[in-house]
Amino acid sequence: MPYDEQQLLVQIAQSNEKAFHALYQQYFAKVYAMSLHYMPDVFRAQDMVQEVFGRVWQHRNELPNIRHFESWIITVTRNLLINELRKLYPPGWQPQDTENADPQKTLEYRELENLLKQAIGKLSARQQEVYRLSRVEGFSHKEIARQLGISIDVSREHLSKALHNIRSFLLEEYGLVGLMAVLTLLT
Secondary structure, three states: OOOOHHHHHHHHHOOOHHHHHHHHHHHHHHHHHHHHHHOOOHHHHHHHHHHHHHHHHHOHHHHHHOOOHHHHHHHHHHHHHHHHHHHHOOOOOOHHHOOOOOHHHHHHHHHHHHHHHHHHHOOOHHHHHHHHHHHHOOOOHHHHHHHHOOOHHHHHHHHHHHHHHHHHHHHHHHHHHHHHHHHOOOO
């Protein structure tokens, strides 16, 4: 049955659980697919879906002001995924940091690092520099722009192109499995 999404958002803001359930049904598959794509296992992906919809409910009073809900929920999902992946794999994380490091896992991690290094090596010099500052050094686009003497938009564009080129290289060279394996290192 078709529905007016804006009306649903108003109803959810009024704590209407049936409206919330309808919205959940509409966006569950998209949020779950994104989560499953980036999380290391099904259980974490399911937890991420609950976290996303928990945020929707938590911010229900703001929902009537959202004009493009699909874009909003994708952004929320993306941001929560990035935060979770950063917790799981902080900068400098290596399997040997854990007490009971599995030699196989250590080897796999090093192989993934090498794949990522190959992909980064294919980038232009500026894309490599922006990628390093953003993903390795943790600089914001504002800080990158100031350091490199470029605009914030140009910084964003270089990072976006770098990530696209890395994904394309990995997909072309190593298939979907290689791409998915290295995605955890891209955050």
